[in-house]
Amino acid sequence: MPISGVVIRSQPRERKEAVCYLAALAGVEVYGSDAEGNIVAVLETATSEDMQELIDRLNKDTRIASVGLTYLNTEDEAQPVAEGEVTPRPLGFRGDCK
Amino acid sequence: MSQTRRDFIKMAAALSAASYVSMQLPISSLNIARADEGVNWHRGSCRLCGVGCRVELGVKDGIPMGLRGVPESRTNFGYVCMKGMHFWKCMRHPDRLTTPLYRAKKSDKFQEISWDKALDLAAEKFAEAHKAGGGAAVAYYGSGQALTEETYFFQKIMRGGLQSNNVEGNPRLCMASAVGGYLSSFGADEPIGGYSDIEKAHCFFIIGSNTAEAHPVIFRRIMRRKLDNPETVKVINVDPRLSQTSRIADLHLQFKPGTDLSLLNAMAQVIIEEKLYDEEFIKNYATFKKGKEEPATFADLQTQLAGYTPEEVAKTCGGSFKPDDIRKAARWFATSKGTVSLWCMGLNQRKQGVWANNLVHNLHILTGQLMKDGADSLSLTGQPNACGGVREGGGLCHILPGHRPVEKEAMRRQVEAAWGVPAGRIPEQPGLHTMAMFSAVNEGKVKALWINCTSPVQSLPNCNLYNQGMDREDVFIVCSDIFPTLTTQKANLVLPASFHFEKTGVYGCTERRSQLTKKAINSPGEAKPEVWMIREWAKKLAEKLGDPVIAQCIKPFEGLEEGYALPKAIWDEYTQKLTAGRDNDLRGATYEVLEKMADGVQWPAPTTEFALTGGTVKKFVKGRDPMATTESKNDLPYQFYGPAHADRLLWIWLHDQASPEEVPDGEYPFYLSTGRIIDHWHTMSMTGRVPELLRANPYSFVEVNPKDAERLGIKPGDMVEIKSRRGVNIMPAKVYAGPVEGMVFAYWHDQHGDRMINKVTKDAVDPGSKEPEFKICAVQVKRLSGPTALTPYLV
């Protein structure tokens, strides 16, 4: 299961609202926020595709100015890849792998 | 993923994000220590180059999880390069060979078979070949990556069992000239000093080596020394190509390929002309030679060198530096408080490879830049166990274990006695050297060939020619390896081998240092350690040939567990019986001692007490090298007890410039040279399977000098044809002021048929070392098209 660390930016006056919205979403854990509107959160999804979708979804929300990824761990996915069970689809990847 | 690990990752993720916006979170990195929970760190050596970095493999629940350097190690002080950092990721790659594969004909498809059947077939075919043609019809072609126990055991069965000296390995392609150089100049193989000289050196003379990419962790030490002492430490880089290594150089001498013998002679000329030599040192320790049986004098050398004035030689070298640059290099070299020379394939892979090595050693002998701290003539090794396994363990056709020449009867008797096989069992003639071996394969004279842990289909020079032989249906090829390679594609029988950390054994790196790697994880599928394969194969051979002597060769190892007890017994036999009293005396370096040491033992190490101090840092120095004391013949502080010089002196050689086998002409106007890049190793069967490494350099490029590129209309990324009298390659171009004008430089790791540069290289060999001249040949260079999308290729 991929886990990522993100800095989410909101308008300072909309921060609380954004935090509430985020806290209600599955796969999002808010770790803290500051007066400038920065929200530190950890995202956890079943697959990298889901991670991509979740980030896209957050980016589209009007209360959120941006989502910046600072950390991504996909070791769970890496293992079956290493064992040849699935083909990797890296984050940010478009098109076919081969 | 376990809960603990998931929590840890989440914390790391949150902290990473928080650090971006300087936010304080109520968790701290102290909690992160828990990441280590359940991970066991297993100490061993890096699997890749010859530096000998000590690393620890992190294993959790039997699965490799990570790798880190060992800070206490005197080779790498904890540092690893990207290849070292990532190689473990190929351990569980789905391409791993996990079952024995067989096909009767090379045109057939492989079928999975049992180990019993596989080894039975291997024994059957070797026995058949032996019955028909004796020892000459069988051959073993090994590797500087095989463990010492493996090389030693293979050659024992070949020589003692099958009465064949056809024991070779890929170190012939990379180290043989260095061996020849050390033996003929110092009387003993392998360097006198080691890496510890780097931190004490005041001048580095780097010739024919792109240390920054081929030996990154050694380069880090040189870089550190230079950058910490920018004024007092000088770096001289001598190479036809500007490389990453040149970035720390005070002086770069870029010469026309093949003219370096002149350049080295010119430095000696300056040293003599300006009286920069060490008269006392020469008087005490050196003599002069025109040929092995042809003595010479200092005056002869002076006369010979009169033709190598800096003015003359600057012209010979192509005029890209001034005569005074040679003087400057010679003065720095001679007058520094300690000079270390480092070289690699640029000198070794040459038709004059031994001579080039001799001429570097000459400079050290003339100036006394040897035996003292910070001074050494240090040949870098390309593979992790070319020194330990192949040079010391008897892995070449002309040498028996313990640096014993095959042709000396007394040496053969010692080995036969140690093995308990009848005197005369080992043939008196050396076997076929690598190029002769594959020529014999071409001619169908070798009928059964075992290739272990290497891919000659890609790594032999002029490989189109030699691959024809490997395609012959009357040559039975056994291949033991961890991944499919271009060579397994030519095999009849493919045996899945255990990888590093899946078995136990010793690697000996560049600086006479032996280090143990113990089994930490199980092999995938049915993969097995080679030592097990050899024993089981030999057992069947003994039956099929009805030869009790073969059985005698494996008798000490019967019934031992292959993960630890078997290699330990082999190591014990080799070190206790065959290195005793030899210059590579390893009796003190038992498994027990090696397990205690963070970074192994440097030989000579005759006793365990001495081995536990780390062994011999400087050979030949009384008080530092125990053998210099036991072998002492006079009151002088240095004693050269090496096996090759009965006069116990260092030899200064009178060698003239000699041209490469093939130089550019009207038809083939460019020099071609080849080499490595930092992200890949050898034929990329391992590094190509790690995404980080693959992406950084997914295929071979050819570097073209911008002036040549302009003339030829080549732009960056254009597809370029490189054609020699032997073969053709098509590669994308890098336009880069690296290679000197008139020379192109191609990377050799790519497995794709279009980009396999050894189809183009030349198979001329050094007459002494039999090492091929990979580094120089003549080619045509032509732009074919603009950039084309390419796909990385792995077998």
Next chain:
Amino acid sequence: MKKLRRLEKPGLLLAILTVLLAVSAIAADRPVHPRLSAQEMLIDCAECHKTVTPDVEKEWFNSLHGIAMVKCYQCHGTFETFAVTPSRETCAVCHRDMMKKCSQEKSCWECHAPHTFTAKK
């Protein structure tokens, strides 16, 4: 010291990447990596970053890591494992002894400037 001339880069792919980065930069000021094709992923990180983040690339190139060829992916991983900020564990692969000497509370970057690795004053 002799200055090494830098590698020249394939221009076409870079142009695409620059556009991609510009687009995603509007959506996020610390964007996820722009989407790349399999072909584009086969370009050494520094080749593109020489153009898209020239200051960072230059800092790195002239740092000890740059001279010793510790390349981008060694600390930041590749696409599947990419991290903007390397973890302490990543640094510890080589600098394990520093983990004992340095503060346990701070991230490496609080004291060592990213990409130049010089001590922060």
